[in-house]
Amino acid sequence: MSAHRPPPAEWQPIQSLLQAGLPQAMLAVGESGTLIGQYCDDLQQAALCFAPSAQGLSCGTCRSCRLLAEGNHPDLLVITAETGKRIAIESVRHANDFLAFTPQVSARRWLRVEPAEAMTAAAANALLKTLEEPAARAHILLLSERPSQLLATIRSRLQKLPFPALRLGQCVVWLEGQGIPPAEALLLSRQFANRPLRAWQLWESGWVTLRQTWIDTLLNLPRQGPVAALRLADNWAKDTDLLLLRELMLSLLADLLRLRNHHLDSIVHLDYLQSLEAMAQSAQATSLWETLEGWIRLPESLVQNRNVGMMLETLLLSWVGIWSGGKAHGITS
Ligand SMILES: [Zn+2]
Known part of the structure; x- marks a missing residue:
């Protein structure tokens, strides 16, 4: 270290x-x-x-x-x-x-x-x-x-022993001290809050690029539909860190819920605010909660050693299903 x-x-x-x-x-x-x-x-x-x-x-x-x-x-x-x-x-x-x-x-x-x-x-x-x-x-x-x-x-x-949590600004300062550029330190601190060590380790393994790829793919998926979701599940089942993907999904879903309730203070993915806002408005609330629950339960499903490909199919179809009732939104290019 x-x-x-x-x-x-x-x-x-x-x-x-x-x-x-x-x-x-x-x-x-x-x-x-x-x-x-x-x-x-x-x-x-x-x-x-x-x-x-x-x-x-x-x-x-x-x-x-x-x-x-x-x-x-x-x-x-x-x-x-x-x-x-x-x-x-x-x-x-x-x-x-x-x-x-x-x-x-x-x-x-x-x-x-x-x-x-x-x-x-x-x-x-x-x-x-x-x-x-x-x-x-x-x-x-x-x-x-x-x-x-x-x-x-x-x-x-x-x-x-008392172990006080770090505030956002302190996480940013700590990450900058490890040599991370300010904009990326801020982005990491918003997602990983009081876990700067985790943020730093992920940053070293190329998280900033991977995050962008994952978010672009996920936000486009509802527009592309269920067939694309199945193809993506097949791809991701091969070599994706599912627990890391879960962390990202949970933060995206939380952002959608915050936007629906107009809690703008703690939005994590501010760089995708416009797309997320449009998607939050057209999301079906029940499906949103069901999808969230599915991702929350993922670790126990993995312990039960269920088929990873099948699990991802269910989760990604559920994600697409949040918008399948109305007009699907994606990233506006
Ligand atoms: Zn001494």
């Missing part, structure tokens, strides 16, 4: 946490694609730093900060699991031993478990014992995307 900019002012809670005395057992909750990881990096770096600033930032130059930068701090242990893998009891036993020792460099020892829901039941139970009676100067931070999957006995031991 490339270098990050300084944290936004809204991350001031880190400063309050340091001043009030850090809890020994903490839970940080954040959806994937948010900056929760960087937030926790900043917190742990400041917590281990010899002289954090009044703003709650690490100094960057003390021995602790230097050891962290080298990835070689003896008082920090991070347990992670790759996507789909579990955290085994052996890792947690090792972590429990680590926490029992006194700190070598900093004022405290720091264990980070990420994502916490990846712990097996045995691993979670092993950690529970330490959470019940942590050694002096031992701090445990659990990161979770789905805290409901954690044992209730574990959750009740943890103090949830």
Whole structure:
């Protein structure tokens, strides 16, 4: 990961946490694609730093900060699991031993478990014992995307950390800091809101062009009719990231609903406003909702391993059907 900019002012809670005395057992909750990881990096770096600033930032130059930068701090242990893998009891036993020792460099020892829901039941139970009676100067931070999957006995031991959402302008600034041109940073921020990391990763993989291709195709489809929808479903079933397509579809459908209700403040796809407005006016409300529900349910349909081609056919025919009752609109060229 490339270098990050300084944290936004809204991350001031880190400063309050340091001043009030850090809890020994903490839970940080954040959806994937948010900056929760960087937030926790900043917190742990400041917590281990010899002289954090009044703003709650690490100094960057003390021995602790230097050891962290080298990835070689003896008082920090991070347990992670790759996507789909579990955290085994052996890792947690090792972590429990680590926490029992006194700190070598900093004022405290720091264990980070990420994502916490990846712990097996045995691993979670092993950690529970330490959470019940942590050694002096031992701090445990659990990161979770789905805290409901954690044992209730574990959750009740943890103090949830505040993680303020970024405002639109802050997302734009953060994305520009990663080298993204201002107009594209704004476009990405409108769609991905508080998930700038996700926006940045997509941008690197060519999202801006793909988005335009997808939207042009989708907005033209109602005018071309059901046969074109079937052909497109056949094409997209081969190599399309369906969950990414779903994100786009949900944002388009939400824009149509906003336009029907004259909620213009939060329109995502402002660059397609004219086409979307025309389509919103001629859409059949019932079909619009049915289509929305179909896309919302897509992940569970995929889990049930249904035929991807058939699923896409149904979804795209439903999309075309929103306008099949009246005069179909598309992009006006
Ligand atoms: Zn420092």
